[in-house]
Amino acid sequence: MTSLSAQTPTSTGHPLAEAIVALAETPDDMPGIDARLQRVAQLAADRIAVVDYAAVAPRPGDGSCIVAASGELIDAVEEVSTAAPPAAMGPGTTMTWPHFRETAAGLGMRVVSVPLFTGGGAAIATLDLYSRDPDAMAALTAGVRAAHDPELPWPGDEGDMRALDAGAEELLTGYAEALSVRATIQLALAMLGRSMPGGPKDAYLRLRLHAAGEGVSLLRAATTVIEADLA
Structure with a gap:
C-alpha cells in the first residue's frame, strides 16, 4: 500500500x-x-x-x-x-x-x-x-x-x-x-476547553490570539498547547 x-x-x-x-x-x-x-x-x-x-x-x-x-x-x-x-x-x-x-x-x-x-x-x-x-x-x-x-x-x-x-x-x-x-488543532482546543467557561468557542479564540501574538500558524500554536499539556 x-x-x-x-x-x-x-x-x-x-x-x-x-x-x-x-x-x-x-x-x-x-x-x-x-x-x-x-x-x-x-x-x-x-x-x-x-x-x-x-x-x-x-x-x-x-x-x-x-x-x-x-x-x-x-x-x-x-x-x-x-x-x-x-x-x-x-x-x-x-x-x-x-x-x-x-x-x-x-x-x-x-x-x-x-x-x-x-x-x-x-x-x-x-x-x-x-x-x-x-x-x-x-x-x-x-x-x-x-x-x-x-x-x-x-x-x-x-x-x-x-x-x-x-x-x-x-x-x-x-x-x-x-x-x-x-x-491536531481539535485536540489542542479540547485541552484548552477543559479549563475555559466558554468551552470550544473560547478555546479557539484563545488559540487564535496566541498564534497571532507569536506570529505562528494555528498548527504550531496547537502543537505547543499539546506539548505543554503532555509535559
Whole structure:
C-alpha cells in the first residue's frame, strides 16, 4: 500500500497539496479565503488528469459554484447547457457558475466531493471533481476513503482498481495531511476547553490570539498547547 506518511505534501512541486494543507491551517476569519478556494479549484482542474472540471461550492451556499475547467469541454458545456455561465470561460480561469452540478449531471459526468476546512475545523466548502471516466472516479472515491482510514486499501494496490494519476495522488496526500492538521488543532482546543467557561468557542479564540501574538500558524500554536499539556 502506498504510504501517505511517505509523501511530502508541503514540498515544492506539490502546489495542490500545499494549498489544501495551508487552508486547514488558516484561521476562519483570515481575509482572502475565497481566493484560496478559487486556487484549489484551479489547481485541481489543472493537475488531476482525469478531472474535466473542478468546482468549489461554499457551505452554506446558494447553488452557485466557483468552477475551473481543464479546457477541452468548455465549448461543449456552453452548447448544451441551459445554465451557461454569464461570461466566456477559458483555460486557466475560474468563475461563478449557478447550478453547475445540474449542468454537469446533464452531461453524464461523475462527481467526487472532498470537504475543505479552515483552522476552526468546520467544512467551509466542498471541492467537487467532475469526470466522464467512471473507473477513474471510483478509484478517486476509494482514495478519499483511504485518506480517512489508513486501514483501507489504496487504489491500485490490490490490482482490482485503477491506480491514481499523479495529480490525484497529490490531492489525496494533501487531503490526508489536512485531516491530520485538523485533528491536531481539535485536540489542542479540547485541552484548552477543559479549563475555559466558554468551552470550544473560547478555546479557539484563545488559540487564535496566541498564534497571532507569536506570529505562528494555528498548527504550531496547537502543537505547543499539546506539548505543554503532555509535559
